[in-house]
Amino acid sequence: MTAEIMFAQPGDGTIDREHDARKVLWALLAAIFIHLLLAYLLAVLGGVFSPALPIEEKPVELTFVDLSPAPLVPKNSAFMETDESKKSVEPPAEKTFESNANSIAASELPADGEAPLPSQAGKDRPMVDLETHSHSLQMNGAQPQPSAAPQENPKPSASQPTLQPPPLTAAEQFAMLTAKPKPEVDPSTKPASIQSAYRAYKERTRVSGRITNRGISSVNALGTPLGRYMKILLDSVGSRWYAFLEQKRDLINIGTTRVVFVVDRSGRVNNLKVVENTANEASANVCIQSIQEAQLPPIPDDLADTLPAEGLDMDIPFTIFAN
DSSP states (O other), X not given: OOOOOOOOOOOXXXXXXXXXXXXXXXHHHHHHHHHHHHHHHHHHHHHHHSOOOOOOOOOOOOOOOOOSOOOSSOTTTOBOOOOGGGOOSSOOXXXXXXXXXXXXXXXXXXXXXXXXXXXXXXXXXXXXXXXXXXXXSSOOSOOOOOOOOOOSSOOOOTTSOOOOOOOOOHHHHHHHHHOOOOOOOOTTTSOOOOOOOOBOOBOOBOBOBOOOSBSSXXXXXXXXXXXXXXXXXXXXXXXXXXXXXXHSGGGOOSEXXXXXXXXOTTSOEEEEEEEEESSOHHHHHHHXXXXXXXXXXXXXXXXXXXXXXXXXXXXXXXXXXXX
């Protein structure tokens, strides 16, 4: 029997080289993976802990709101009657009120307010009066005597020589021949001029104004067609109201009756109605009657052209105070 003993012999090295190559490849892949993982972690952590980018600031928008109190009298809208003693030939530099005539603002007291009025002491009233006087329906004092009417054909007296007019010069004769006749004015188109002795009752009201010019209390008022027509209207209505008050004093209560109406171009009153009455029915009837019986002239064309088609809107408060 033959026994063979086999001994293992070493190989040629190919298997070992493949094994080492796999190790290097895996190591390279592992390194790449680790680097990618680190890069990802750095990107994530950097976004969390890095400061946020500054937000673009928008310009601040400011809105200014005027919180100052409104003036006591609306500028360039209210009517203020100008007394004869306060009329001015020159118009005021600042037109604050509509009026029947020009007046320049003045104040008897130093300015202590913001209203476009003179500062003065007086009573607290809803209206503004700059003087104090009672109402009057007739002219007080002596009346002017009418002059004697001239005779149509006066006869010269025998004892008085007749005076002959001096002869006309050549220039005067030429002026008479070339003079143009004055055009006749249609009385229907000319506003009536009401000369009234009526004065409304006024009592000084307490005012804190800004007028610095010293003098008798007055305002900056501009005489306008509207102001002149308002004067005629208020005088016509007011004179009748005071007359009716004298007749029905025992029937009328203290309070205010506010009436609105429209005056058309012809001077006719339309849409007359009472919108407020804290007095009584008798007071309202007196106010309505005073307006209905007022003789108002047609509105002048230069004023009517600036008004709405309906005419002049009026809002008059009639107030009776306790003594």
